[in-house]
Amino acid sequence: MSLVVSDLTKRFRDVTAVDGLSFTVREGVLFGFLGPNGAGKTTTMRTILGILRPDAGTVTWKGGPIHRLGSRFYGYLPEERGLYPKMRVAEHLEFLGRIHGLDRPTARRETARWLQRFALEEVRNKRIEELSKGNQQKVQTIGTMLHDPELLILDEPFAGLDPVNASLLKEVLLEAQQQGKTIIFSSHRMDQVEEICQDIALINRGRLLLHGNLRQIKKSMGRQILRLSLEGNWEFWAKIPGLQLLEERTDYREFLLGEGVDPNHVLAEAMEAGQVIRFELVEPSLDQIFVEKVGEGA
Numbered sequence: 001m002s003l004v005v006s007d008l009t010k011r012f013r014d015v016t017a018v019d020g021l022s023f024t025v026r027e028g029v030l031f032g033f034l035g036p037n038g039a040g041k042t043t044t045m046r047t048i049l050g051i052l053r054p055d056a057g058t059v060t061w062k063g064g065p066i067h068r069l070g071s072r073f074y075g076y077l078p079e080e081r082g083l084y085p086k087m088r089v090a091e092h093l094e095f096l097g098r099i100h101g102l103d104r105p106t107a108r109r110e111t112a113r114w115l116q117r118f119a120l121e122e123v124r125n126k127r128i129e130e131l132s133k134g135n136q137q138k139v140q141t142i143g144t145m146l147h148d149p150e151l152l153i154l155d156e157p158f159a160g161l162d163p164v165n166a167s168l169l170k171e172v173l174l175e176a177q178q179q180g181k182t183i184i185f186s187s188h189r190m191d192q193v194e195e196i197c198q199d200i201a202l203i204n205r206g207r208l209l210l211h212g213n214l215r216q217i218k219k220s221m222g223r224q225i226l227r228l229s230l231e232g233n234w235e236f237w238a239k240i241p242g243l244q245l246l247e248e249r250t251d252y253r254e255f256l257l258g259e260g261v262d263p264n265h266v267l268a269e270a271m272e273a274g275q276v277i278r279f280e281l282v283e284p285s286l287d288q289i290f291v292e293k294v295g296e297g298a
Contacts, residue, residue: 002027002182003048003066003151008057010040010047010206017043019206020057025199027062030177031184032193032200032214036294040206041186042079045153049076061151072101075144079155081137085129089120089139092128093146100147107146114142117172133160141169145176152176154185158192170196190287200286202293209293214286221289223281226255226266232274240266246288252278 003025010018018040025031035041046052048059050067059066061073084092090111097107115121118138123131128139137160144152157173158166174196177183187193193200193214200217202210210217226243229252237243242258243266257263263281270276284292 002062003184004058004060005044005048006058006060008044008047008059009055010043010052011055017206018047018054021203021206021208022057023201023208023211025182025184027182028177028180029182029198030173030196031182032197033184033186033203034190034193034200034290035186035203039204041203042155043206044203045076045155045184045186049074049153051076071099072147073149074151074153075147075149077141077144077152077154077157081140083128083136083140083143086127088125088127089131090115090124093139093143096143097146100149102147110146110148111142114146118142118168134162134165137161138165138169141172145172150181152181152183152185154183156187157185158187158189166192190285190290194286202290204294209296210289217289218283218286221284223283224257225282225284225288226257226263227252227278227280227282228255228266228270228276229253229278230270230274230276232270234273236269236273237266240269257281 005024006022008018008021009016021040021044033041033045043052047054048066061069087095093111093114094104094107097110098104102110115124118141120135120138123135128136131139141157144154157169161169170192173183173185197214199212200210200214201208225246234253237245237255240261242261244256244258245253246256247254267276267279270279
């Protein structure tokens with residue numbers, strides 16, 4: 001394991017924001033760090049990087065204290081975005097590269113490369129304050145990655161991005177992961193985490209609820225979800241004990257199969273009610289797992 005967080009605790013007076021938290025992050029993975037608002041995600045990220053000092057516990061990278069590695073080693077995108085509004089885009093990025101240890105020619109070259117990758121070449125000479133919020137976020141994301149850090153920690157990197165730019169950021173993160181970077185990011189968009197993350201940790205009230213490989217976690221939950229599309233009388237399902245309607249979509253409905261519910265019995269009843277177009281048992285989505293686990297831990 002590259003990153004090992006062990007029994008981490010952080011208090012703010014009478015409030016325990018992180019409470020004996022332990023988890024590991026494998027080298028070279030995209031790691032989703034999840035939890036509801038106020039769960040302690042931002043505090044944990046800042047404590048991992050040494051921005052906050054823990055009250056107890058340790059954080060190590062490949063067996064050694066992470067705080068000794070310096071700012072060149074990591075890139076951090078904070079939840080509260082911070083750029084100098086009067087500086088011009090290229091000037092600002094070159095400045096960020098320099099303070100992270102790049103020489104001037106390298107900072108200039110990397111700035112040009114990343115501006116092209118994020119489709120920001122046309123705004124390179126504009127002041128930060130003249131940019132849209134989405135473009136400001138793209139600039140700050142570039143500043144996080146410009147110095148080629150080994151570890152990226154991104155707090156809500158997709159917040160405020162439209163679908164086109166969110167897709168672009170996903171591509172960039174996958175490229176970075178393929179280059180061997182270890183990437184930890186928080187997000188309230190479970191679909192985005194589900195698309196690109198190999199491993200996750202879910203916390204609530206500063207404590208760990210779930211941790212591990214996402215595929216194995218979903219598999220361990222069992223195929224409890226039924227997706228059904230029917231042309232006929234939909235009222236049949238209400239007569240089956242233990243069958244719970246979760247969601248109505250335009251082309252299908254999603255049900256939770258309670259303990260003891262026989263899918264074959266549901267299928268037979270559906271066929272009696274009309275023409276079955278779709279009948280599929282699937283693993284629960286990450287969104288459903290999130291709601292269930294946070295509810296259990298409340």
